[in-house]
Amino acid sequence: MTDELAIPEKIQTPDRVETRIGALEFRDGFPTDDTAQRLFDHLDFLRAVEVFLQCVPAASLEAMRSGMVEIGIDACQKLAIADDLLDSNPLFLTGNTDTVYVSGIIDLDRDGPTVVEIPPGCGPGTVNDAWFRFVIDMGRPGPDRGQGGTYLIVPTGYDGPVPDGAFVAQSPSSTNWLILRGMLVDGSPDTATRSMRDGVKVYPLTQIEAPPATRFVSMSKRPFNTIHANDAGFYDEVAAVIEREPIDVIDPETRGLLASIGIRKDTPFAPDARMRSILADAAGVANGTARAIAFRTRDRDAFLYPDRAWKTAFIGGDYRWLIDDGAGGRNLDARTMFFYLATVNTPAMALEMPGVGSQYAMTEHDSTGELLDGGRDYVLTLPANVPAQDFWSIVIYDPQTRSELRTDQPFPSCNSQRDALTYDDDGSITLRFGPNPPAERPENWIRTTAGKGWFTILRLYGPLAPWFDRSWVPGDIEPRPT
Numbered sequence: 001m002t003d004e005l006a007i008p009e010k011i012q013t014p015d016r017v018e019t020r021i022g023a024l025e026f027r028d029g030f031p032t033d034d035t036a037q038r039l040f041d042h043l044d045f046l047r048a049v050e051v052f053l054q055c056v057p058a059a060s061l062e063a064m065r066s067g068m069v070e071i072g073i074d075a076c077q078k079l080a081i082a083d084d085l086l087d088s089n090p091l092f093l094t095g096n097t098d099t100v101y102v103s104g105i106i107d108l109d110r111d112g113p114t115v116v117e118i119p120p121g122c123g124p125g126t127v128n129d130a131w132f133r134f135v136i137d138m139g140r141p142g143p144d145r146g147q148g149g150t151y152l153i154v155p156t157g158y159d160g161p162v163p164d165g166a167f168v169a170q171s172p173s174s175t176n177w178l179i180l181r182g183m184l185v186d187g188s189p190d191t192a193t194r195s196m197r198d199g200v201k202v203y204p205l206t207q208i209e210a211p212p213a214t215r216f217v218s219m220s221k222r223p224f225n226t227i228h229a230n231d232a233g234f235y236d237e238v239a240a241v242i243e244r245e246p247i248d249v250i251d252p253e254t255r256g257l258l259a260s261i262g263i264r265k266d267t268p269f270a271p272d273a274r275m276r277s278i279l280a281d282a283a284g285v286a287n288g289t290a291r292a293i294a295f296r297t298r299d300r301d302a303f304l305y306p307d308r309a310w311k312t313a314f315i316g317g318d319y320r321w322l323i324d325d326g327a328g329g330r331n332l333d334a335r336t337m338f339f340y341l342a343t344v345n346t347p348a349m350a351l352e353m354p355g356v357g358s359q360y361a362m363t364e365h366d367s368t369g370e371l372l373d374g375g376r377d378y379v380l381t382l383p384a385n386v387p388a389q390d391f392w393s394i395v396i397y398d399p400q401t402r403s404e405l406r407t408d409q410p411f412p413s414c415n416s417q418r419d420a421l422t423y424d425d426d427g428s429i430t431l432r433f434g435p436n437p438p439a440e441r442p443e444n445w446i447r448t449t450a451g452k453g454w455f456t457i458l459r460l461y462g463p464l465a466p467w468f469d470r471s472w473v474p475g476d477i478e479p480r481p482t
Contacts, residue, residue: 044278045285047260052234052286053332054254056339057132059228059237060093064177064343067091067226068105071219076111076202077212079104079178083193084220087411088404091225094342094457095404097411098393098418099123100182100192103219104202106153109174109244111204113154115163115211116178119199120148123192124357125180126346127153129173130245134319134345136169138180141348141357143167152205163208173249175241178202179344183390183461187418221410227401230287232279235261239269290340293333295364295371295399295455302337309369309476310361310458313338317350341402352468355389359463364399364455367476375450376482377434381475382458384427389462391417394431396446396456405454407447414446433477 017024025032082101125138140146150166182192203211302311315334348357386392395413398405405412423429432445466472
């Protein structure tokens with residue numbers, strides 16, 4: 001008789017297993033009814049958390065689309081313009097107060113291939129698809145190289161007519177966001193506003209012989225919301241994207257993840273009471289997780305300097321968030337961090353292009369490692385020769401909305417071109433933050449609000465070599481004695 005192989009203990013399931021969701025009970029490996037139900041509830045919870053974290057880009061683009069519709073941007077030839085810059089009225093993820101935004105929604109399912117004409121001198125522009133993926137750049141970082149031109153946005157696989165000289169970009173989604181920026185001239189938005197109003201045109205290719213007039217709607221000084229939900233409504237936003245978009249806008253793996261919690265194309269998203277409760281719980285945990293990733297990152301690659309609190313929101317330097325061009329997979333937390341805080345996905349944000357585009361540094365911590373407190377006073381020193389060919393700015397934000405902090409200052413920022421700032425004798429500049437204006441140099445001061453936290457982004461427009469080689473280093477934000 002052949003000896004029987006002893007069953008290794010590691011492949012067996014004990015009758016009782018203690019876990020973070022409580023004791024799991026089995027009968028010779030079969031889960032009890034109660035254990036099976038708790039495990040399925042937990043599985044649905046885990047998948048719902050993962051849906052939230054993976055689908056922040058989709059929900060954010062959907063919120064942008066909805067916000068644009070809210071202010072009347074319901075056709076491709078209707079564009080929102082921040083003709084008096086973007087103040088703190090709109091809820092808009094880390095928008096800047098420095099450029100003339102032009103924002104529009106391209107719907108390829110409704111309109112078919114769509115033409116975008118931009119004028120010479122247009123600042124950085126981008127088209128992103130419904131999953132906030134890069135489609136094409138325009139303006140200085142785009143193929144027109146700032147000379148202006150005609151672009152044609154088409155569905156994947158399009159082989160139809162193309163206007164002479166047009167730059168063609170294929171998108172896998174129906175909904176696409178167009179965002180253009182015009183640069184200040186002598187600190188004023190007027191020149192860029194005129195250029196945008198006169199030179200930007202968007203229309204269906206089918207109407208190229210008689211394009212409809214482009215209509216601009218001001219979004220300056222106007223309250224509206226472009227930010228996704230952080231509660232169970234998040235899943236309804238994602239479900240709306242899946243229903244609207246082509247089925248292959250995402251891969252089968254992601255479709256399967258969404259389907260596991262009831263989000264499936266051509267099927268109503270109608271969770272029962274049990275699932276609604278799980279989704280609410282999952283949204284709370286996932287939103288908290290996104291906030292931990294964004295504001296308490298454990299990724300050392302996020303930090304720009306070894307001895308500073310400044311970090312990048314664009315970890316890894318890849319607009320697809322691929323590690324080693326994909327050999328190391330995708331940095332999922334880095335992608336969540338970026339889209340929880342920001343909009344606009346373009347390779348230009350990760351490329352070293354001295355004198356072109358913009359670069360960013362953010363922080364929510366002071367020099368002692370404490371979170372920034374709106375009831376305290378702080379100073380920030382920027383050394384002389386800030387490496388920005390065009391100008392630099394610093395804007396502060398509300399951690400709840402990730403939008404500009406609302407105070408009696410409509411623009412919670414300092415801008416080297418727009419504002420009459422006072423510099424120190426050595427060419428450096430000291431900026432001040434706090435709830436009350438300082439006695440000295442109030443022109444260098446940004447108001448905060450007692451009882452609220454804040455975070456900030458330093459922007460360099462036309463960043464120069466000392467930014468990229470890290471030879472120029474901004475100071476940390478330092479608390480003043482209380």
